[in-house]
Amino acid sequence: MSGFFEKLRNSIARFMYGRNGADSLNWAILVLYLVVVILRAVLVSLTTSVAVYTFLNALTLVLALVYIFRAFSRNLDRRRAENARFVQWWGPKRQAIQGWNYRRQDRAHRYIKCRHCGTRLRLPRGKGKIEVTCPKCHEKTITRT
Numbered sequence: 001m002s003g004f005f006e007k008l009r010n011s012i013a014r015f016m017y018g019r020n021g022a023d024s025l026n027w028a029i030l031v032l033y034l035v036v037v038i039l040r041a042v043l044v045s046l047t048t049s050v051a052v053y054t055f056l057n058a059l060t061l062v063l064a065l066v067y068i069f070r071a072f073s074r075n076l077d078r079r080r081a082e083n084a085r086f087v088q089w090w091g092p093k094r095q096a097i098q099g100w101n102y103r104r105q106d107r108a109h110r111y112i113k114c115r116h117c118g119t120r121l122r123l124p125r126g127k128g129k130i131e132v133t134c135p136k137c138h139e140k141t142i143t144r145t
Helices: 002-015 024-046 050-072 076-105
Strands: 107-115 120-124 128-135 140-144
Touching: 024 050, 024 076, 076 140
Parallel strands: none
Antiparallel strands: 107 120, 128 140
């Protein structure tokens, strides 16, 4: 039985050789597709609107087709350029989400923004009223922690 699965894996690998496969943009399209499918399931049970159902069906179809097109595409230069633009757009947003999650979990510190330059400052909690100097613009601020 393991010989069958190895042959299947090898045949799929040969088929996908020279094709785009799954990159960051395809993973984002897949996640968006799953969100729309779940949203469609929830909204269909809550509303009887045919227009909403039709729109969500069309959106899931378009997302599935775009995913399949990009995964099996042999035009690697265009797909890589699309993925690079997506990563350049998504990178700062992803870092902001990760930073927000880290700050949310950090209970030992309080985070404030410098009023002058907007730099995020990390202060120890429970120290009372302290004077903070921004390391970027050297502006002094008095705040409570």
